[in-house]
Amino acid sequence: MDALDVQKVASLARLAISEGEQADYRRQLTAILDYVALLDEVNIEGVEPMPHAIDVRNVFRPDECRESLPRTDALSNAPASDGSFFLVPRILEEKK
Amino acid sequence: MQLHELTSTQLMAGIRHQDLCSRDLVTYFLNRIEQLNPSLNAFLSVTGDSAIEQAERIDARRSRGESIGMLQGLPIAVKDNICVRGELTTCGSQMLRNFRPPYDAHVVERIRSEDGIIVGKLNMDEFAMGSTSETSFAGPARNPWNLNCTAGGSSGGSAVAVAAGMVPLALGSDTGGSIRQPAGFCGVVGMKPTYGRVSRYGLVAYASSLDQIGPFARDVNGVALLLNVIGGRDVRDSTSLDMEFPELGGYSGEHADLKGVRVGVVEEHFGAGLDPEVAAAVQGTVRRFESLGAEIVPLHLPHSRYSIAAYYLIACCEASSNLARYDGVHYGHRADSFENLVDLYCQSRGEAFGAEVKRRIMLGTFALSAGYYDAYYLKALKVRRRIREDFDKAFAAVDVIVSPVAPTAAFRLGEMLSDPLAMYLSDIYTISANLAGIPGIAVPSGQTASGLPIASQLLAAPFEEKKLLRLAAAIEMPATFPAV
Numbered sequence: 001m002d003a004l005d006v007q008k009v010a011s012l013a014r015l016a017i018s019e020g021e022q023a024d025y026r027r028q029l030t031a032i033l034d035y036v037a038l039l040d041e042v043n044i045e046g047v048e049p050m051p052h053a054i055d056v057r058n059v060f061r062p063d064e065c066r067e068s069l070p071r072t073d074a075l076s077n078a079p080a081s082d083g084s085f086f087l088v089p090r091i092l093e094e095k096k
Numbered sequence: 097m098q099l100h101e102l103t104s105t106q107l108m109a110g111i112r113h114q115d116l117c118s119r120d121l122v123t124y125f126l127n128r129i130e131q132l133n134p135s136l137n138a139f140l141s142v143t144g145d146s147a148i149e150q151a152e153r154i155d156a157r158r159s160r161g162e163s164i165g166m167l168q169g170l171p172i173a174v175k176d177n178i179c180v181r182g183e184l185t186t187c188g189s190q191m192l193r194n195f196r197p198p199y200d201a202h203v204v205e206r207i208r209s210e211d212g213i214i215v216g217k218l219n220m221d222e223f224a225m226g227s228t229s230e231t232s233f234a235g236p237a238r239n240p241w242n243l244n245c246t247a248g249g250s251s252g253g254s255a256v257a258v259a260a261g262m263v264p265l266a267l268g269s270d271t272g273g274s275i276r277q278p279a280g281f282c283g284v285v286g287m288k289p290t291y292g293r294v295s296r297y298g299l300v301a302y303a304s305s306l307d308q309i310g311p312f313a314r315d316v317n318g319v320a321l322l323l324n325v326i327g328g329r330d331v332r333d334s335t336s337l338d339m340e341f342p343e344l345g346g347y348s349g350e351h352a353d354l355k356g357v358r359v360g361v362v363e364e365h366f367g368a369g370l371d372p373e374v375a376a377a378v379q380g381t382v383r384r385f386e387s388l389g390a391e392i393v394p395l396h397l398p399h400s401r402y403s404i405a406a407y408y409l410i411a412c413c414e415a416s417s418n419l420a421r422y423d424g425v426h427y428g429h430r431a432d433s434f435e436n437l438v439d440l441y442c443q444s445r446g447e448a449f450g451a452e453v454k455r456r457i458m459l460g461t462f463a464l465s466a467g468y469y470d471a472y473y474l475k476a477l478k479v480r481r482r483i484r485e486d487f488d489k490a491f492a493a494v495d496v497i498v499s500p501v502a503p504t505a506a507f508r509l510g511e512m513l514s515d516p517l518a519m520y521l522s523d524i525y526t527i528s529a530n531l532a533g534i535p536g537i538a539v540p541s542g543q544t545a546s547g548l549p550i551a552s553q554l555l556a557a558p559f560e561e562k563k564l565l566r567l568a569a570a571i572e573m574p575a576t577f578p579a580v
Contacts, residue, residue: 009465016443028455039409042482050480051477052533053305053532069198076196079424088440089434
């Protein structure tokens, strides 16, 4: 495997990590990836992947209106809110 | 005998015969928590006032002759990744240090409706990622048998709380052994039910295809009681099973006759790396089965050696997706300074997640990224099916498989911190049950020369909880008490 691009992975995962952390993670993740190469030994020819432990498909429920979480409850843990909405930094530039 | 030495069954008998009332019981255990928690760090929060009010209401109903639910007013504590309305639910993480869920988890609703009383939230590895409870932002829970040893993890607080008699019953969650291993390290009974037996509604997700909530108790009967309460279909978790849940009865090991029962012993489980004291204790369990009339059947699970590699890929991939919800916007930690929205995500997550959580998110992100998906994630899912097929073959030949829970007794604190891979490798005996979805239980089976508990694990085919509990009760040893 190529040298692991830890910075790229961290940015895909939306994680700010320090340079010290980068070095630790490169070493630890490389060791783990070396270990999981063990799976190459297994004959998986024609084997269906198993995404779930118990085979359950197409679980339906009646399409009925139910009460949802009140807005005040939904906002109660927000780091920033104006009482009606979650507040985030501006993502569009103002028109000049 | 003091109250905390009694099993849940004995405590409920005391309540029914009116020797005890719920208020006295709850007060007694709250005092015990207050006295022991500074040294054991099992509880992250205690809900004392509301617990006493609830106990008084149950006592009043009882004195009016009204019928009382299955849990009879017993105090119960739950792992801190299980939502309790209005109470701190931190998952052992800085990220959720102020999070108060606006709803109860399904299992909490069930406990309340059967008159169980929630007395607090239990310490755990951050987001249930770890095998020692040391990744908790609140510091590790400590093993009541030796304060320098880990309680195991990730449900370390749950195991300690029951082992030290701070509560008679507790809930944990098990994604790769997180109930069975700490139960084993602390000398109590802990069970992971079949995947889908218990609704995950209100359980903070780690790896959704592997996570399952389950009970801790001082004996097999206590585990059966609590599983009776929490098990069954819930429409809010589409993976919860739409099939009848068997009434789990009272179990007794006395005069058990196991003629016709086939007990599997897996050769690969007793190889290199297994501590000789642990091996001897588990062999002792095998001999007890034999002396009760069971037939011992040697078995092979040829793919068990691949379970850790498959598990850490699958679990981390699912975690990287599940933990994407922590964005510093809806709930959880938000960084004080950031340049734009993406930087808000990166800084908030970088600051508030601990090292193990970041490591697993990154491993999962990498294994799902373009060019690596087939080689890692998809391959792991195919190996997972091979592991399940091994168990299907095994359970065509035996009723139950006996194995160690972990290769050693409890680790010393700090021993595993610098080498994550070494910690992952210690999950070898528990992890395949999560991949295969089968139920498993850890039962106390003796002690090391230095006085640490040793447990045996019993595994059964999917949906065979009743059989598993009956056989566990047949070989269970009476609970002993650490000198705390």
